[in-house]
Amino acid sequence: MLESLFKVGIRNLLKNRIYSAISIVGLALSISCCILIAMWVFHETSFDHHHEKANRIARLTSVLNMNGEIDAAVTDLPSGPQIKQDYPEVEEFVRFRSAGRQAELSTDDKLFYQENVWFADSSLFDVFTYHSVQGELATALNEPKSIVLTESLKEKFFGDADAIGEQIKINNSYLTVTAVIEDIPENSEIQSSAFISMHTLPQGFFDVHNQDWFRIGFYVFLLFKEKPNVKEFDKKLIEFEKQYVQPWAEMNQLEAGLVFNITPLKELHFDNKRDYDLPKGDLNYVYLFSLLALFILIIASINYINLSLAQSSKRAKEVGIRKTLGSSRSELIVQFMSESVLLTIIAAIVGLAFVELLLNWFGNLTEIEFSSLDLFQPNILLTLLLIVLLVAGLAGSYPAFVLSNFAPVTAMKGVIPKTGGIGLLRKVLILIQFTVSLFMITGTFLVQDQVDYMRSMNLGFDQENILSIRIPADTSVNRQVGPWVESLKDDSRVKSITNASLPTGGGVGELMFRIEQNGQLSEKPINFIYVDDQFLDVMGIELLEGRNFSKEIQTDQQQAFIINERAVKQFGWQDGALDKRMQWGLMANNQAANDGKVVGIVNDFHFLSMQNELEPVVLLYSPNARNVVNIKFNQGDYTGLIKEMETRWVEMAPRHPFNYSFYDDILDRNYRNEERVSSVFSYFAVLSICVAALGLFALVSFSIETRIKEIGMRKVLGASSLEILWVLAKEFFVMLGIGFLIAAPINYVFMQYWLEGFAYDVPITPFSFLLALCISLALAASTMIYHVWKIATTNPVYALRYE
Amino acid sequence: MIKLENIAKRYRTDEVETTALQGLSLHIEEGEFVSIMGESGCGKSTLLNILGLLDAPSEGSYEFNNINVTSLKESGRAALRKSNIGFIFQSFNLIDELSVAENVELPLVYLKVPKSERKKRVETVLERMGIGHRAKHFPQQLSGGQQQRVAIARAVINSPKVLLADEPTGNLDSHHGNEVMELITQLNQEGTTVIMVTHSEHDASFSKRTIRLLDGKVISENQKAPSQAI
Secondary structure, eight states, rough: OOOHHHHHHHHHHHHHHHHHHHHHHHHHHHHHHHHHHHHHHHHHHTTTSSTTTTTGEEEEEEEEEEEEEEESSSSOSSSHHHHHHHHEEEEEEEEEEEOOOTTEOOSOEEEEOOOOOOOOOOOHHHHHOOEEESOOHHHHHSSEEEEEEEHHHHHHHHHTSSOOOOOOEEEEEEEEEEEEEOOTTHHHHHHSSSEGGGGSOOOHHHHHHOOTTOOOBBBBEESSSSSHHHHHHHHHHHHHHHIIIHHHHHHHTTTOEEEEEEEEEEGGGOOOOOOOOOOOOOHHHHHHHHHHHHHHHHHHHHHHHHHHHHHHHHHHHHHHHHHHOOOOOOHHHHHHHHHHHHHHHHHHHHHHHHHHHHHHHHHHHHHHOOGGGGGHHHHHHHHHHHHHEEEEEEEHIIIIGGGSSOOOOOEEEEEEOOOSHHHHHHHHHHHHOOOOOOOHHHHHHHHHHHHHHHHHHOOOSSSSTEEEEEOOSHHHHHHHHHHHHHHHHHHSTTEEEEESSSSSSSOOOEEEEEEEETTTTEEEEEEEEETTHHHHHTTTEEOOOOOOOOOOOHHHHHEEEEEEHHHHHHHTTTTOTTEEEEEEOOOOOTTTEEEEEEEEEEOOOOOOOTSSSOEEEEEEEEEOOOOOOEEOSSOOOOOHHHHHHHHOOOOOOOOOOOOOHHHHHHHHHHHHHHHHHHHHHHHHHHHHHHHHHHHHHHHHHHHHHHTHHHHHHHHHHHHHHHHHHHHHHHHHHHHHHHHHHHHHHHHHHHHHHHHTTSSSOOOHHHHHHHHHHHHHHHHHHHHHHHHHHHHHOHHHHHHHOOO | OEEEEEEEEEEEETTTEEEEEEEEEEEEEETTTEEEEESSTTHHHHHHHHHHHHHTTSSSEEEEEEEETOOOOOHHHEEEEEEHHHEEEEEOOTTTTTTTTHHHHHHHHHHHHHHHHHHHHHHHHHHHHHHHTTTTTGGGGGGGHHHHHHHHHHHHTTTOSSEEESSSTTTSSSHHHHHHHHHHHHHTTTTTTEEOOOOHHHHTTTEEEEEEETTEEEEEEEEOGGGGGO
16 A cells, blocks of 8 residues: 555656646755754754763852843852852852953964953863863863863864873963863853863962852852752842952942842843853754744745645546545545645755755854764754654645545546635635735845844944954063064054954953042943054044043053043943043042043044944053054055965964964954844745745746636737736736735834844845835746747637547 | 436525426346437536535435435545445546546545455456456546547456446447447446436447436336347
8 A cells, every 4th residue: 555655656747747836846855945044053052962961960150230231141150169069959060261262272382362262160071071082181170270172172282192191381371281172062152172271370369269259250150969940040149249248349339239130041042132242153043043034935935835735636536536436535644644744754855965065165164063963863863754754744734635525426527616715725725925025125135134234334434444353462572563563664564553353343352440520420231442542543532532542641650541422322431531530440539540631532433333322432551552552554455465474474473474464354243143044044044935936936837837718818809928928927927916015014023123132233224025026027037938848839719629 | 226206406605596306216137238319408416416425415315225225424425335336337437547547446435445456356347348468557548439448447456236327428429439339238237226427329229228317307218129239
């Protein structure tokens, strides 16, 4: 029986080759899409699940309330050990502190700038699960000046050789390699290339931090004895704060407080609203992309259902014969269902092949490394099975349940009872297809609009022709680089040079300031950038009032501040901001290490990316800071100059890579997320419209096939091919119009919601909507070119003789 | 074998009601060969469908093989049908996607006959119909006469008590038509009850009894002397 079902199924597919191919290709494409998205979704939702104690681990965070709230992902140094001591349900804690954005690690002959190097407590390996390749993890971080390397970093330094006991230098001190661990999986919140024992940091560091509950700068994780109750523990943390932090704040006359809370490790990846956090995922995108995958699956399934419906009169005859010969209804249901399962399985196999082909491309798009082996993970296979069952069930149920119910006599004549139901069902399905496609095309345009808008906005500074070079912390190199940078100023191709603590547009630091307000000093966290006196010139930032920093004025380093217009407004200094008092490096009794006045006001510029609203910023004068050198070139060809610089660099600092990037590239990186959304959206949109177009093609072909007599008649009566096509196809265009009317408002609401996440959102204009409609109409029309030809070449006499 | 009493069949489409059969009574004994004739639209096919348990009458009673089937549901009719009745149609009604052997085998599949047994019986019946060499072909590869032989083979494979033929030669030339009629006659001689709807006096001449219908009623019945049969 099964064999015969299979045989008939295959033969039916082969007989209707074109329709089968359209169904299979459409389904395969959509299945491959779904699988790719499922892989991404599983990746996103599996963060840190691999830690054996994942259920018992939570991150401690703090909201610092000090004239403004900072909801920080980090917290202070003392809370971890104190909580462990006070709460028996807490078994262990581990703290991480970054060793710098790009830590400089070196051996005698090699040097690497390494991201994700952490100082960590020795309890690290009790809390989190890492797999040792060499060395004993339990004791690896017990001693100061110990370092645990990941396998790939170890290979960079030592190749295949044994690394245990080897020395690695960081910030002029030597560390001993005590263990090597397997590389951290990509789906880990804490990415790391090396862990250094926390006690490598100098005692003075601990002295300062242990006495200050507001020096937040550590990622702290707590290991509970059992899965923690977040709400209850957060309540306990309120008491904890009252017991320790409040008395300390009062003693130091600080009007501020902390609110501690915990987030379970497994939820951490989507906990993306905090400052100073590690790179995070966005649950909204998980939902959005899952929805898109579902849409595409629906579009492709509808193709299949519609083609089954279109062929149902042919199939009805078979039903009649089989019933006459004694087939029961259930046997027919099994037959149609198994055909549909067969087709879906074929589509799934082809889809998997597509996935295999697209895996690299998709990996680049999502910046996640996927391997073919990931396809065989149980959850992916389960998803595939679900898709097959869902699609096969949806697509097979009409012929299975409706056709099999026909009376044999009528069915044998191929006449389907005219209930109007089928026609309506088909129309509704096509309408859904068009609506979804239009939604996606319009969405693509709107997302792209927003990306273009952010890029084209005036940033308030000049980002062109600026090269940014990272200068090594290594003092011997730093000493050489200084004079060299000075000498570059004489080159005719160089316009000007500035040092700044960070490249603008790439983020800044935040410091606690006291500012003068209503005759009093009040505390406030404010963004800051270290600059020199050339910064404004190089960046093309305009000085609106007051003066720039000056080398001539000795006190500028401690006593001069330049602020932007936004700061003027937000601090309520519209009556005159110059000479207003500011402090940082705060000490008790209104004392501060740096106490001075506003000397200049500059125009607002976007030191953060355009996703964020413009914020107040303070420029601090630091003529000697040389983390980053920004070189502004004159217009013209400067590639030669860059080559010369590199050659010179290699002479000066042979072990240090010449790290440079152009400003506009740095800024572009800020939009990578939106770019990604935009590209994923556009790929899906193109795909969905293609699948829908395939379906349309098939439906019109089918309608020509079944109405060949009518076409012949119309031809005999003098109709042109286009007129005939219009009769057959006008309903599709009408439905496209209706689809547009449904999709447009949904798009509008949806995009409004998406754009709310941006500080600067592009106004939604009808243009994108109309463009999407025009493209869909053009595409629909172009699928019918073939049909016009087909009708034109149909011999009316043959058509009339047909049947 | 077959007893129809006061059968009526009415079709209703939207607001129009058509009467296909009206007060029709008919008795057919086992082993008979009966032709049903009449103008187009006289109700011949409707009658055949009711006889074949493909359709239920609107009124009257139908007794098949001493079972009252008037009020049987589709599933009950299907069960009786698959083991007792074979069908031959004017348009052959073979399934294009199945090979000759598979088409012929189908009734046995639905009767859940084991595979090896099916194979044997299909071979035998195809040989008998003279199309054994065509077993692996598909219907479109055969001539009309050959297709109708396949249809007959399929109709008789489960040795039905009754064979219903609806214009079995309607789509065939006279040569192939005669061959088909001879086959049917032979089956009748072997004991199968045959009921045939036809337009053709020639075909009807093969049968032992001819019933003429007009407007859904029997208007005449003539019994042929046994010697007249070929």
